[in-house]
Amino acid sequence: MSNVIEIENLTKEFDGLVAVDHVTLNVKAGEVFGFLGPNGAGKTTITKMLCTILNPTSGSVKVCGYDVTRGRDSIRECIGIVFQDSCIDKFLTGRENLDFHGRIYHMGRKTRGERIAEVLNLMELKGKEDIKVSDLSGGMQRRFEVARGFMNHPEVLFLDEPTLGLDIQTRRNLWNHIRTLNEQEGITIILTTHYIEEADYLCHRVAIIDQGKIAVVDTPGKLKEVVGINLISLELASEGSDDLVGLLRGLDWIKEIEWRNSSLELNVEGGEERVLQLVELANEHGFVITAIDLRQPSLEDAFLHYTGREIREDEGSVKGLWKTRMAGRRK
Ligand SMILES: Nc1ncnc2c1ncn2[C@@H]1O[C@H](COP(=O)(O)OP(=O)(O)OP(=O)(O)O)[C@@H](O)[C@H]1O
Ligand SMILES: [Mg+2]
Structure with a gap:
């Protein structure tokens, strides 16, 4: 299987603080790959560099075959992101949020309609799309965010702490939807989490990260x-x-x-x-x-x-x- 992500010696410093320290690893197409680590380990910083939101201090990263510093636009075409901090517009309905996202990706009206129907179906959100987001439960809001991340049919979907703050039942429900995206749609998923159970349940391979360094990468079973x-x-x-x-x-x-x-x-x-x-x-x-x-x-x-x-x-x-x-x- 080919590598969708290739990371070599990736380092990020913030005013002398080394947030990500010489990380080297690859992620294969179709994998659910997790970064497991405590607060401040560097998970979000890595994710942001992979998503071309932050520039690396040094090292190289390729996502979908493109270099993060030179192929920014191409990478943004082939990825979807769900940020750690929710950024769905709560004053709009779920459908309006999805439609707006489709427009950002220059989708025509017909494609937008089709994709919205598809993601509502995949994430089991049918019937909820015309409710104002602020009136939905936290878990359902998060599901709309994942649905939005899938609108452009990305090769890789980044989920930064997708279930942070949700109760365990809602978290499990979201895990099953994430699994569906991976298994039915074949999409590669990069997930960051500090929930042990989440990494164990969802990830094919886990990178244990602490203080910016990767301690080990392996399957949960082997670890x-x-x-x-x-x-x-x-x-x-x-x-x-x-x-x-x-x-x-x-x-x-x-x-x-x-x-x-x-x-x-x-x-x-x-x-x-x-x-x-x-x-x-x-x-x-x-x-x-x-x-x-x-x-x-x-x-x-x-x-x-x-x-x-x-x-x-x-x-x-x-x-x-x-x-x-x-x-x-x-x-
Ligand atoms: N823009 C920034 N400027 C300065 N320091 C930063 C910046 N972003 C992150 N850091 C620092 O880098 C380190 C790693 O932060 P990061 O957000 O990547 O951790 P994390 O693993 O995502 O943590 P959490 O589980 O709390 O989300 C922390 O010490 C953080 O304070
Ligand atoms: Mg984080």
Whole structure:
């Protein structure tokens, strides 16, 4: 498959602040590619450079085969953008917004009518097109923005934090529409997000970005695999916990042991049976486990693994697949 986006050593500085730091990667036609990173990581800055809104300080970028500095107009013809900050006209109806956008792209009346019908259908917005945007729910407003981004049949659609601030149900609904655009229309999608679940659900490949640097690029599955097969976190009553660590180091199915705050994080081969084994081992040696939690690695763990930092999430995390509180339990 051919590359729709080729980025080499892309760097952007703002008055000495390096917002994007020597980024190199390619995106293939038909991919949903995500930049996952916390606030201020440089996601919007990268997106703006790819969309020819900002000039790079150095490095090179090609989108749809055109160079961002020389082929600005050609690139703008072949892309669609949904900005992080909503910029739909709330005093107009959805249809009026779409129609206005079609005019900007010099579409004739007939084409505009056809495209509007098409995007309303794709985004399941039929029946809502004549309502003033300000009277629509936040999720529906966002859907109109995505619909607008698709009006010109772009090869690449950029979505900068498409579901920011939406509740989880509305977010899921929008994910399904984004998927439809990719699967039915074959459009390449570049998405930025700081929602772990969003990157996991939507993206074929994810670039983990932190402080302007790409830590790694891979499929969500591979990124999680690297972290380990399963994670067990243990909380112990303070006495003798170092001795238990010594014992655990002797077990070959425990691949990594690390203190995180007051809990012991174990990277283990195996699943629930390991929890029971650990409890038995602790009981045998008279250690007190106050809490134990087994979970499969999430992209959040991958983020921590690759950047050494936690990504802040304002939604419930996926952890806690199997959790037992055993406060006060003693041999
Ligand atoms: N026009 C600008 N002038 C100066 N600094 C800027 C400008 N735009 C962005 N920055 C800085 O560059 C860094 C990256 O910002 P950017 O908006 O790309 O991050 P982001 O990953 O999109 O964050 P968020 O998740 O909050 O949207 C930040 O430190 C930001 O303050
Ligand atoms: Mg941003």
